Amino acid sequence: MLKRLLLASALCAVACGQALAQTPVKIGVLNDRSGVYADISGEGSVAAARMAVEDFKAAEKGLKVEIVAADHQNKPDVGASIARAWYDRDGVDAIFDVPTSSVALAINQVTREKNKAFINSGAGTADLTGPQCSPNTVHWTYDTVALANGTGGAMVKRGGTTWFFLTADYAFGQALQRDTTEVVNKNGGKVIGAVKTPFPTADFSSFLLQAQGSGAKVIGLANAGGDTINAIKQAAEFGITEGGQAIAGLLIFSSDIHALTPKVAQGLVLTEPFYWDLNDGTRAFSDRFAKQAGGKKPTAVQAGVYASVLHYLKAVEALKSASDGSKVVAKMKEIPTDDPLFGKGNIRPDGRTIHDMYLFEVKKPAESKGPWDLYKTLATIPGNEAFRPLNQGNCPLVNKS
Known part of the structure; x- marks a missing residue:
């Protein structure tokens, strides 16, 4: 009996010690x-x-x-x-x-x-x-630099040399327009216009009409989430892509494409760091x-x-x-x-x-085998090419010598 009590006490001491040490x-x-x-x-x-x-x-x-x-x-x-x-x-x-x-x-x-x-x-x-x-x-x-390097660079190389931005009017949208503009210019393209859109907003009609009227080859959506979904849906209603202009969703997630469906979003080129498949x-x-x-x-x-x-x-x-x-x-x-x-x-x-990072294209409805089968991979972008070089970010923590 005494041995059992001593053993139980020892085990408790170990267990209790571990609990206390957590x-x-x-x-x-x-x-x-x-x-x-x-x-x-x-x-x-x-x-x-x-x-x-x-x-x-x-x-x-x-x-x-x-x-x-x-x-x-x-x-x-x-x-x-x-x-x-x-x-x-x-x-x-x-x-x-x-x-x-x-x-x-x-x-x-x-x-x-x-x-x-x-x-x-x-x-x-x-x-x-x-x-x-x-x-x-x-x-x-x-981040906005990686998105710009992926989608922005790819669109210019595909012939999208003139751009018009619809930009969410807060820090993210402004940074994404800034960083994509730099990539467009570096690759020989040109930004011919931009308009700031309220964040969030449901009605993009007047902004899309401005973009359509600009004649830009690419309309860059510097927004995300519900704003991006609304803008792409309304662009489809206006027949913008049928008229020869391309839509560049600069920040698109698989949940956005799932909501839009490949029927609406087919052919859209985008950059993501992860895809479930x-x-x-x-x-x-x-x-x-x-x-x-x-x-x-x-x-x-x-x-x-x-x-x-x-x-x-x-x-x-x-x-x-x-x-x-x-x-x-x-x-x-x-x-x-x-x-x-x-x-x-x-x-x-x-x-x-x-x-x-990865450059994807949204599949056509005939290519998709299910509701979440959304992307085909166009390119893998190595991290050291996707993100901004360490010495170019003006981070005070980085020794520039």
Whole structure:
């Protein structure tokens, strides 16, 4: 009896010691859960974060991970307020996702002030790893430079030498127009006009008529999500592509094409960092994700949340602490990235994650074998060609010597 009690006490001591030794990690997924970007991020990003924690086997590795979520409503002041409350009151260690560049830039600043970690998947502005770079921020999935290099460069090479932009009137749209204009000019093309559109907006008719009247060979859509879907639908109603002008969706996600259907979007050329049907790894993850998401395949943003949470947890495990955000981000940069969705890569000193991008074309209805069979691959763009060179971003963290 005494032996049993001693054995039980010893086992309890080990188990209790392990429980006490667990490192608490609180992750906040902050995104659009009700507006134009809800389909590309929303609850799907929360599901992706949970899948990452499960696949990492966090509890077995001494991490006690909690995930919370909130809706920033695409408003910088709302996002910043949530971030401050999370950091100051609720013990959140890191914020993930954050589509809408104006909100992401606000979270970037708050996170640096509070010395936490910000791992962005949803926002596009390349300024996050440029003038606004931070030792507390990683930009994981895509950015405006990579989109411009992919779609912008491809369209000019296909003969789209004159451009007119429809640009969402906030930080993301402005950055995407700026970076695409640079690529168009570099490849011998010319921008002949642009119009700023309210964000968000449902009616693009007057803006499309201006673009149509310009005679530009390419109408560049510097917007995303619901705005892109509405613009492409209305362009089809106006017969713009039938009239000989091409539509360049500069930020398109598979969920947008699924909503539009290949019948409306066929032939559209676009750049993405992820597609569910790329390889065995992406297919296996996407099948699991779909079971939690009502049959929907993951977007690149949701895939980015999964991969970035995995990598973040590797850094926290190595440090055995999530409390110092700058130290965690430094460790993330030190460890090479490697996951089944984006493959092998690295995080540069400016916080930019480097991985391949892909140039896709939307299939014709006759080529599509199902509702999510949307793309054919035109080209793989190596990460070091897709993203801006390290010494050209004006990031204060980068030694220019």
